[in-house]
Amino acid sequence: MELLKLFNLSPHRFRITNFVGGIKMEAENEIRREKYVADISSIREAEVRIKSFIHKAPVLSSESLNAVSGRQLFFKCECFQKGGAFKFRGACNAVFSLDNDEAAKGVVTHSSGNHAAALSLAAKLRGIPAYIVIPNGAPKCKVENVMRYGGQVIWSEATMQSRESVASKVLQETGAVLVHPYNDGRIISGQGTISLEFLEQAPQIDTLIVPISGGGLISGVALAAKSINPTIRILAAEPRGADDAARSKAAGRIITLPETNTVADGLRAFLGNFTWPIVRDLVEDIVTVEDNEIIEAMKLCYEILKVVVEPSGAIGLAAVLSDSFKNNPALKNCSNIGIILSGGNVDLGRLWDSYRK
Amino acid sequence: MELLKLFNLSPHRFRITNFVGGIKMEAENEIRREKYVADISSIREAEVRIKSFIHKAPVLSSESLNAVSGRQLFFKCECFQKGGAFKFRGACNAVFSLDNDEAAKGVVTHSSGNHAAALSLAAKLRGIPAYIVIPNGAPKCKVENVMRYGGQVIWSEATMQSRESVASKVLQETGAVLVHPYNDGRIISGQGTISLEFLEQAPQIDTLIVPISGGGLISGVALAAKSINPTIRILAAEPRGADDAARSKAAGRIITLPETNTVADGLRAFLGNFTWPIVRDLVEDIVTVEDNEIIEAMKLCYEILKVVVEPSGAIGLAAVLSDSFKNNPALKNCSNIGIILSGGNVDLGRLWDSYRK
Numbered sequence: 001m002e003l004l005k006l007f008n009l010s011p012h013r014f015r016i017t018n019f020v021g022g023i024k025m026e027a028e029n030e031i032r033r034e035k036y037v038a039d040i041s042s043i044r045e046a047e048v049r050i051k052s053f054i055h056k057a058p059v060l061s062s063e064s065l066n067a068v069s070g071r072q073l074f075f076k077c078e079c080f081q082k083g084g085a086f087k088f089r090g091a092c093n094a095v096f097s098l099d100n101d102e103a104a105k106g107v108v109t110h111s112s113g114n115h116a117a118a119l120s121l122a123a124k125l126r127g128i129p130a131y132i133v134i135p136n137g138a139p140k141c142k143v144e145n146v147m148r149y150g151g152q153v154i155w156s157e158a159t160m161q162s163r164e165s166v167a168s169k170v171l172q173e174t175g176a177v178l179v180h181p182y183n184d185g186r187i188i189s190g191q192g193t194i195s196l197e198f199l200e201q202a203p204q205i206d207t208l209i210v211p212i213s214g215g216g217l218i219s220g221v222a223l224a225a226k227s228i229n230p231t232i233r234i235l236a237a238e239p240r241g242a243d244d245a246a247r248s249k250a251a252g253r254i255i256t257l258p259e260t261n262t263v264a265d266g267l268r269a270f271l272g273n274f275t276w277p278i279v280r281d282l283v284e285d286i287v288t289v290e291d292n293e294i295i296e297a298m299k300l301c302y303e304i305l306k307v308v309v310e311p312s313g314a315i316g317l318a319a320v321l322s323d324s325f326k327n328n329p330a331l332k333n334c335s336n337i338g339i340i341l342s343g344g345n346v347d348l349g350r351l352w353d354s355y356r357k
Numbered sequence: 358m359e360l361l362k363l364f365n366l367s368p369h370r371f372r373i374t375n376f377v378g379g380i381k382m383e384a385e386n387e388i389r390r391e392k393y394v395a396d397i398s399s400i401r402e403a404e405v406r407i408k409s410f411i412h413k414a415p416v417l418s419s420e421s422l423n424a425v426s427g428r429q430l431f432f433k434c435e436c437f438q439k440g441g442a443f444k445f446r447g448a449c450n451a452v453f454s455l456d457n458d459e460a461a462k463g464v465v466t467h468s469s470g471n472h473a474a475a476l477s478l479a480a481k482l483r484g485i486p487a488y489i490v491i492p493n494g495a496p497k498c499k500v501e502n503v504m505r506y507g508g509q510v511i512w513s514e515a516t517m518q519s520r521e522s523v524a525s526k527v528l529q530e531t532g533a534v535l536v537h538p539y540n541d542g543r544i545i546s547g548q549g550t551i552s553l554e555f556l557e558q559a560p561q562i563d564t565l566i567v568p569i570s571g572g573g574l575i576s577g578v579a580l581a582a583k584s585i586n587p588t589i590r591i592l593a594a595e596p597r598g599a600d601d602a603a604r605s606k607a608a609g610r611i612i613t614l615p616e617t618n619t620v621a622d623g624l625r626a627f628l629g630n631f632t633w634p635i636v637r638d639l640v641e642d643i644v645t646v647e648d649n650e651i652i653e654a655m656k657l658c659y660e661i662l663k664v665v666v667e668p669s670g671a672i673g674l675a676a677v678l679s680d681s682f683k684n685n686p687a688l689k690n691c692s693n694i695g696i697i698l699s700g701g702n703v704d705l706g707r708l709w710d711s712y713r714k
Contacts, residue, residue, distance in 0.1 A: 058415035060437060064505070079663040080417055141660065148421070263712070295712050299705075303498065306436040306701035308663040344663035348656075354707040355620070355652045 036219075037185035037274040040227035043192035043220060046093040050190060053092050053125060055081055059201040064304050069320050072336045074202040076194060079309050079344030083145060085266075086191055086217060086342050087118035087181075093190030094179045095122040103128050106176040110134075110156065110163040113142030114266060114343050115181035120151030131176055133167045135159075139265055141347050182216025183272030192220025198338055199228050207334040209316040211342050212236035212245045212286065213267040215275030221340070222282040233334060236279070236286040237319035239264045239294065245271055245279060246286040263291045266312030266343060285330070287319035294318045301341065310346040317341075394542035394631040395577060397584035400549035403450040407547060410449050410482060412438055416558040421661050426677050429693045431559040433551060436666050436701030440502060442623075443548055443574060443699050444475035444538075450547030451536045452479035460485050463533040467492075467513065467520040470499030471623060471700050472538035477508030488533055490524045492516075496622055498704050539573025540629030549577025555695055556585050564691040566673040568699050569593035569602045569643065570624040572632030578697070579639040590691060593636070593643040594676035596621045596651065602628055602636060603643040620648045623669030623700060642687070644676035651675045658698065667703040674698075 060075045078086035095107060106129030109119050116132040123130035132151040134143060135158040146153055156166040171178055180187065194217075199205060208225055210218040222234040238245050239262035247255040254276050260268040271279060294311050297318035301309045316339035319325055417432045435443035452464060463486030466476050473489040480487035489508040491500060492515040503510055513523040528535055537544065551574075556562060565582055567575040579591040595602050596619035604612040611633050617625040628636060651668050654675035658666045673696035676682055 055417075058417075060412075060415075063439070077663075082420070084663060295709065298712075299709055302665050302705055302708075306434075306441060306665040308659050308665055348659055348708065350711040351659075351705065351708045352652065352656055355655075 036223065036278050038188040038192060038220060038223055040224060042185060042189040043196065043224045046089070046186070046189040047193045047196055049096050050089060050092040050193065053082070053096075053122075054089055054193075056197055057081055059198065060305055060307065062304050065300065065317070068300075069337075070326070071320065071334060072204070073317075073320065074198075074205060074336070074338045075305060075307070075317075076198045076201075076338060076340045077307055078194065079307060079313055079341050083114065083118045083121050083149070084343055084345040085114035085118065085313075086194060086340070087114040088121060089193050090182075090184075090187035090190030090216060090220070091115060091118035091122040091179065092125070093193075094184065094186040095119070095126050095128070097186050098177060102177050105174060106130060107179045108133070108167060108170050108174065108176040109179050109181060110167040111181050113138055113145075114345060116151060117142060117145035117149055117345070119179055120146050120149035124150045129174075129176070131170045131174060133163055133170065135163055139345065139347055142345050145345060180272070182214030182219075182269065183274045184216070185274065187216050188220040188223070188274065188278075190220065191217045192224040194340060195221045195224035195228065198340075199225060199232075202336070202338060204336045205232070205338040206336050207233040207235060207331075208338045208340070209235045209237055209287070209319055210340050211264075211267060211312055211315045212238050212279070212283075213242075213312070214269035215245065215271045215279050217340070217342060218283060219275045219278040222278060226282055234283050235319070235331075235334075236283050237315040238286050238288050239267055239315065240288045240290050242268050243286075243288045246288050248276065249280070249283070249286055252280070262294075262311075264294055264311040264315060266310060267315065287322060287325050289315060289318040289322050293322055297321060307341060308344040308346065308348075309341050310343050313341045313343045393576075393580065393635050395545040395549065395580055397581060399542060399546040400553065400577060400581045403446070403543070403546040404550045404553055406453050407446060407449040407550065410439070410453075410479075411446055411550075413554055414438055416555065417662055417664065419661050422657065422674070425657075426694075427683070428677065428691060429561070430674075430677065431555075431562060431693070431695045432662060432664070432674075433555045433558075433695060433697045434664055435551065436664060436670055436698050440471065440475045440478050440506070441700055441702040442471035442475065442670075443551060443697065444471040445478060446550050447541075447544035447547030447573060447577070448472060448475035448479040448536065449482070450550075451541065451543040452476070452483050452485070454543050455534060459534055462531060463487060464536050465524060465527050465531065465533040466490070466536050466538060467524040468538045470495055470502075471702060473508060474499060474502035474506055474702070476536055477503050477506035481507045486531075486533070488527045488531060490520055490527060492520055496702065496704055499702050502702060537629070539571030539576075539626065540631045541573070542631065544573050545577040545580070545631065545635075547577065548574045549581040551697060552578045552581035552585065555697075556582060556589075559693070559695060561693045562589070562695040563693050564590040564592060564688075565695045565697070566592045566594055566644070566676055567697050568621075568624060568669055568672045569595050569636070569640075570599075570669070571626035572602065572628045572636050574697070574699060575640060576632045576635040579635060583639055591640050592676070592688075592691075593640050594672040595643050595645050596624055596672065597645045597647050599625050600643075600645045603645050605633065606637070606640070606643055609637070619651075619668075621651055621668040621672060623667060624672065644679060644682050646672060646675040646679050650679055654678060664698060665701045665703065665705075666698050667700050670698045670700045
């Protein structure tokens with residue numbers, strides 16, 4: 001019950017039978033929306049709740065990139081979102097979902113970056129404290145964002161174990177509410193509001209390509225998009241060095257990795273028990289790309305689109321331009337592709353150094 | 358007459374008496390629009406002409422930058438324009454203003470960059486040749502843009518003299534039409550379409566800050582904006598190392614410099630006889646900034662707005678954040694400031710090198 005309360009669920013909306021250790025697969029031909037931790041109603045509620053706080057990020061397109069990819073590409077620039085990433089949508093929805101008593105004690109999370117900054121900003125807007133457990137080695141610009149938005153930084157070791165144990169200590173001491181970076185219905189619902197905007201801005205989209213890490217973004221995006229257009233195709237993009245989601249899809253259960261190795265620092269988390277069923281059921285395929293493809297895609301974002309993205313943010317474009325995508329006959333009829341440029345928080349120190357010489 | 362025809366003017370709309378060697382000042386209290394080489398009608402005509410070809414660049418805002426500047430800032434992202442800069446508006450208007458016989462022989466210009474790429478792209482869209490005289494030492498990315506859009510590159514020395522003599526040789530050989538980068542009514546009218554969009558997207562704007570070089574952009578922007586809102590304030594931003602426009606305003610006549618020295622490679626041109634009267638009459642003040650302020654503003658554009666700008670593109674923000682702006686009592690009531698991020702074509706090789714190490 002503790003966990004159900006935490007995620008603001010009533011038991012009848014939560015039917016996965018074993019949510020701590022893994023997922024008990026159910027043999028169902030028809031997937032019912034109600035089984036997920038979020039749905040189109042919770043996403044529309046989130047939209048109303050966060051509308052006055054968020055930016056409606058513009059959609060850009062480029063004939064040069066259309067020519068390179070051989071498709072019509074539409075870029076939803078969530079790097080322009082407050083806090084520099086889509087994460088603010090979910091964090092804002094979570095923070096403003098709390099009742100006054102819950103909110104008063106503040107919120108806590110452990111995150112390497114964008115969610116932490118987003119939660120700090122959302123908490124600041126509500127006037128409540130945000131306690132942020134950050135692992136050593138997190139990108140400097142992301143830590144600075146947390147501090148700029150008034151989050152209280154508590155350092156941990158880089159392991160998930162250390163992050164969780166520090167966070168749980170903070171929880172006990174403060175009585176604050178844990179807001180998980182992705183495995184949370186309120187977070188998933190907030191991220192899903194992207195689809196409501198995107199499919200209104202570019203209704204011709206037949207395919208969405210979404211970065212996948214813990215699965216919060218793609219879960220929300222898929223639930224909303226499939227509800228608006230049941231024939232839309234949802235693809236995930238994942239770095240080869242952190243391809244747990246692709247392995248999970250192949251295995252039919254959550255797979256985690258002993259370690260990850262990728263330039264995309266935002267894509268190193270593993271699927272959670274709330275995001276996995278949605279990814280399992282609604283994501284058609286996962287395109288894995290190499291780090292050098294991610295860097296090449298970043299370069300195109302900067303040089304052609306003129307948009308600053310972090311490596312994780314460029315992975316959707318990397319996927320579309322990859323040989324495995326181009327040569328996949330099943331993806332031939334993906335003509336109008338929506339790509340989510342998920343974030344733009346990247347250390348550019350070397351660039352400025354080059355000007356100062 | 359040759360020149361009048363070149364700039365598509367009827368003599369009664371052109372009353373500056375000495376346009377080759379300088380400007381004969383007229384003592385008039387009330388400046389009449391008709392004396393300029395463009396006006397709101399030619400700008401609205403340009404809008405109709407180019408609408409289907411250009412991007413309507415979005416307007417971004419940032420609470421962080423509002424806080425830093427103490428004003429509400431609105432950023433018109435012309436770096437997202439086709440070709441990576443506002444220049445495509447004017448070039449497109451010029452190319453599609455030509456009648457079929459004129460157009461058939463192509464267009465020619467001498468430019469260090471953004472105008473050249475823009476003209477190449479516009480010519481490509483019309484299916485006519487573009488001959489581009491480029492001075493040695495022009496930024497690599499800008500030359501690449503010209504080539505990508507199919508412009509035929511002809512190299513010259515870096516001096517204006519060499520550029521002009523090579524261009525005039527090309528003119529003679531090809532019979533193509535010269536499209537000057539800024540000193541041209543069609544160009545000014547095309548650039549002016551920015552104001553039509555910008556003041557619709559952010560009608561609360563009371564002040565526009567515009568980069569100034571040859572004056573094509575600010576002339577069009579000022580003519581359109583003043584016509585829509587006569588009380589709007591037009592300010593120019595100029596690098597200290599190429600402050601010919603500020604000197605011209607102070608002297609009441611066009612001043613040129615023996616040399617320029619600034620990181621903003623796009624802002625090294627001098628006012629022309631068509632742009633000067635508009636700058637003289639409609640631009641309230643010129644804010645000069647140092648190169649290090651330009652770099653700092655670029656950094657903010659990348660790190661806060663997540664927008665790739667070239668140094669010239671960031672100068673409007675640099676001006677707003679400069680001490681001379683902040684401490685100027687005459688600018689105290691500039692509350693809602695529109696800034697044109699004019700272009701984003703910048704060599705980022707060092708950034709990619711840092712990832713490849």
